[in-house]
Amino acid sequence: MRKLLIGSSILACLVVLGGWLNRPQPLPVRLLDVERGPVETLVANTRAGTLKSCRRSHLSFNVGGQVAELLIGEGQRVQQGQVLMRLRQDEQQARLQEAEARLEAQRNAREQRCQQAHLDQRDLNRLRHLADRKLVAADRLDQAETKANLAKLMCSASAVLIREADASLQLQRSLLDQATLRAPFAGIVAEINGELGEFVTPSPPGIPTPPAVDLIDDSCLYVEAPIDEVDAARVRPGTAVRISLDAFRGQHFAGRVSRIAPYVRDLEKQARTVDVEVRFDQPPADLALLTGYSADVEILLEQRANALRIPTETLLEGQHVLRYDPSARVLREVTVKTGLSNWRWTEVLGGLDEGTRIVASLDQEGLKDTVAVIPEDAAEPEQ
Known part of the structure; x- marks a missing residue:
């Protein structure tokens, strides 16, 4: 019996030890x-946004011609009104000079006709004084009145001819100006399509062609990004935004919502989105921001x-x-x-x-x- 108790105790200890080891x-x-x-409640863009310029013009001529002067290069900064490119203008210059000469001739002719009208009126006045004294025949007085009236009408008609010649001159100046491409605003030349001596043609209606000059105003930049349609109702113009650019990872820039598109964009095989535009509070002066950079926005709805x-x-x-x-x-x-x-x-x-x-x-x-x-x-x- 004693051996049995000892064996049972040993067995129990072994079971407890095994359970403890296998716990x-x-x-x-x-x-x-x-x-x-x-902590913030955010609305983020669903697809990558794009850094864009507030003003970007694809400049082209609306007349055809040969490039006679190319006064800029790609990457060059230009001022508003600066001449960028000129087409060959010798024919148009000749037409302009012809119109100027025609206007001058009409002015001289008017001066002559009006001087003649003034002289005929003076002759008529003298004959009327003589007619009052019964010293001039009535038919002669009638002839003088008719001549004076005709001269006066010719003088008045000359003014119309001058306006016509002046309008023709303005037309030729306008056509000459259309052969000159000027910068509508200050900016940087992004691209030039045309070389000295090449012939350029205007774009046919409905058929886009490369612009002669692509001009970008990089002094004003904004981010356009799509957000989900379900979030659009919570976003308001002026809402604070945090902007990040893939080109400058780890950096964030403060901004505000400047515009919310008035419609929902429905693209095939993509969720419906609403485009928002975001302006920088203070564009970074130490970074070269290029239009076309991919960007992300975080619209801050609430903050603690x-x-x-x-x-x-x-x-x-x-x-x-x-x-x-x-x-x-x-x-x-x-x-x-x-x-x-x-x-x-x-x-x-x-x-x-x-x-x-x-x-x-x-x-x-x-x-x-x-x-x-x-x-x-x-x-x-x-x-």
């Missing part, structure tokens, strides 16, 4: 503290400067988080009340206190309520 080991987990910081927050990725479905219980060294699933939220941070309105430690990542398998864990910063290093 589940605590999972090492990475924890973080619930802290305070800024010092909110209790947790990373959004730590939230389980149903607004739950896994809180670390240091007394039992296990995880506790707790429900939290949330406020503002974005893809990175979520505001906590209740359920957690500042400094409480929660699981930092939910990617690890086996994490659930009451599971035993050990914080990674407390785990013993491997031997």
Whole structure:
């Protein structure tokens, strides 16, 4: 009997020792503290936006001709009204001189006719004095009146001919000016399509052709970006925006919504979007911003400067988080009340206190309520 009791005791000890050796080991987990910081509700673009210029003109001639003068180069800065390119103008210059000579001839002819009308009127006045004294025949007086009236009409008609000649001169000047391409605003020359001596033709109606000069006003830039149609109703002109450019990663620029498109864009195989335009509050003076840069915008709908927050990725479905219980060294699933939220941070309105430690990542398998864990910063290093 004594041997039996000793054997049973040994067996029980072995069972207990085996259970202890085979117990589940605590999972090492990475924890973080619930802290305070800024939280924002954002609306972001659904596709990459584009940096654009407020003014960009594709300049072309509306008459055909041979390029006689090319006065600029690509990348050159020009001033408003500066001549960029001229077509051959010798024929048009001759037409202009012809119109100027015709106008001068009409002015001289008018002067002659009006002087003649003045002379005929003076002769008529003298004959009328003589007719009052019965010294001139009536038919002669009638002839003088008719001649004076005709001269007066010819003088008046000369003014009409002068206006006609002047209009013809203005037309020739306009045609000559159309052979000269000027900058409508100050900017930088982006592209030139045409070389000295080449023949250029105007674009036929409805058929786009490359412009003679592509001029960009880079002093005023904005970002055009699409947002989802469901977010458009929450965005207003003047709303603060954070702008980021792929060319300058890690940098953000402040801006504001300047325009919201009055219609929804419906593109095939893409979600319906609304285009918004965003202006820089202060364009960066130390960076060369090029039109066409891809850009992203974050429209700031609401902000909290010092909110209790947790990373959004730590939230389980149903607004739950896994809180670390240091007394039992296990995880506790707790429900939290949330406020503002974005893809990175979520505001906590209740359920957690500042400094409480929660699981930092939910990617690890086996994490659930009451599971035993050990914080990674407390785990013993491997031997």
